[in-house]
Amino acid sequence: MEWFNVGKIVNTHGISGEVRVISSTDFPEERFAVGSKLGLFKPDEKKPIMVKITSHRKHKNFDLVTFEGHFNINQVEGYRNAMLKVSEHELEDLEEHAFYHYEILGCQVFTLEGRDIGKVTEILQTGANDVWEVTPERGKKHYIPYIEAIVKQVDPDEKKIIIDPMEGLLSE
Incomplete structure (x- = not known):
């Protein structure tokens, strides 16, 4: 089974078992919703500890969450630097023309004429649209x-993207 990162526990928060998470998901409201089940991967451990979210709130740049059965700081202290991940079975179906980052990263990009442009190595979130x-x-x-005017076809299974670059987009 594949697992996908949704956040990293960077610290505890208070004494009642709350942890501070730096989110790495496009859907923090869903991923950290009460009742959500996540795999907690401690550093250097291959098997996850399954946790269920019992509370979630935003605080500064963090998501603060508590887990079922974890009522005090002593129970969560050892989770520092652990990764929170969602299993592939928990991934939501996205609307048409929307993709998870893992589906796009590593795709080979070609022009309509078949010219190889390179591989997608990073996704920048600009607000209006991803770059x-x-x-x-x-x-x-x-x-x-x-954007639709440029990206003509995305095939995550084949790891292939076809674009119609506007003039000046691929300046050497």
Whole structure:
């Protein structure tokens, strides 16, 4: 079974078992919703501890969560630097033309004419739309906005993306 990161526990918060999480999910409201089940992976351990969220709130840049059966700081102290992950079975179906980052990263990008542009190496979230950093074998990186006018086809199974770059987008 595959697991996908949704956050990292960076510290405890208070004395009642609350932990501070730096979220790495596009859906923190869903991932950290009361009743959600996550795998907690301690550093250097391969097997997850399954936890169930009993509370979630935002505090500064953190998500603060508590787990079922964890009522004080002593029970969560050892979770510092642990990763919270969701199993592939818990992934939500996304609407059409929406993809999880793991599906896009590593995809090879081609123009309509078949020219190889490079691989998607990073996804930048700009607010309006995502921008994909595409790194070629040689030369400088390209930044491709994920908009309908440019991105014509995404095939995560084949790890292939077809774009119709507007003039100047792929300047060398």
